[in-house]
Every structure is written in structure tokens, then in C-alpha cells.
Amino acid sequence: MTGLRTAYPEMHVIIERVIAEDDLVLLHTHAVLEPGTRGQAMVGIFRVRDGKIVEHWEVMQPVPDSDVNGNDMFSTLTTPAGQSPDLAVSTAASKQVALAMFDEVTVDRDVTTFDRYGADPFYQHNPQSPNGIAAAKEQFTSAFAVNPDLSISLKRVIAEGDYVAFHHHFQLNADDLGAAVVDIFRVRDGKVVEHWDVIQLVPATSANDNTMF
Secondary structure, three states: OHHHHHHOOOOEEEEEEEEEEOOEEEEEEEEEOOOOOOOEEEEEEEEEEOOEEEEEEEEEEEOOOOOOOOOOOOOOOOOOOOOOOOOOOOHHHHHHHHHHHHHHHHOOOOOOHHHHHEEEEEEEOOOOOOOOHHHHHHHHHHHHHHOOOOEEEEEEEEEEOOEEEEEEEEEOOOOOOOEEEEEEEEEEOOEEEEEEEEEEEOOOOOOOOOOOO
């Protein structure tokens, strides 16, 4: 951190949303190293024990110059407005809905799950994903057809109120190092209505032996 501050003295980080459950805290942030640049979308996951942070996972992705949906990677478009979890919404119920959709898509490869658990306009904040249930179904149908050995290994789930986050390892095949991914879903009235994600390729080498997961 000292090195970053020295190299980028005007660096600033905006905390967009915080999701906490049990001993895990997820920070969805926008880090800008230099003024005037688009910066990085980042998710940091922290494990807290006895009042101290003891473990840390991170995924980061450059914010692109453009996107196909016009939504940016951070804003909240569904109502009620605001970035914080709505604690009036049942965490357990939100987790049940989001997990059902995630499992049925990634494990069962059943894209019709979006019809059951999603609600249009299904706002997307992935720069390459159009809004809407139909577009989500088409994206996954195409991905499974092109990559029959595609796998998604779920590592941890963090939920609070109407927000549910999944940290997972995405691989096109068994030989692919893959990508570390965090998906964040907003659940309202029993339906997934909005989606954010941050995606980072798993590097061939690492400064530690702990893996990204």
C-alpha cells in the first residue's frame, strides 16, 4: 500500500457497497489510481476473527471505455435506490432465490431458471451483457454450446438483506487456469432484478501459495 501511495499520490477508492455475513465482509469498490482515468472495479473479501482481519481475497477488473447496456459497473438502478443492503428484506430468502438460480444455471445448465427467478428489465452491470432475461438466457446458452466443458466452482456465498454475492472459479475446461469471479445479485420481491460482477484471470504465478480461492 505504501508503494501504491508513493506511485499514485492522488489515488482514491470509492466504496460502492458493503455486504457482511458472519465473519466475512465484502467491499465492492471503484479504485482510481490517477485522476481522469476510469480506474478499476474491485471486490475485496475479508475474514474477521477476534476483531482483526486475518484473511483477504480480491478480484479486480479495469473499467472499460464503453459497455453494451449503458448502466456502468457500480450504480443501482432498481428501487429502492441506494447502495446499502435493505435489512428489511430476509437474508435467508434472498440467498435461497439467488442460490437456486445460480445452481440451476451453472450446475444443471437450465437457462429457463432465469424465467423462474429473474425479473425484467434485469439490469446488468457487466459491460458485455445486455439487459433482460432473454439476453441472459442467450448468453449462457451460447457459452455452454461453445464450451461444453465449462465449469463454475462456487467457493463462498455472502448475503445480507437483498444482496447476495458469489465468489467462484470459472474455467472453460480442465486445463484452463480460468478466472476468479464475484457475482453480486439484488433480490426484490423474491426475484433477482440486478447483477454486478468483477472478473479477473487467474495468473500463472503468484507471490503466495494460497490460490485466489
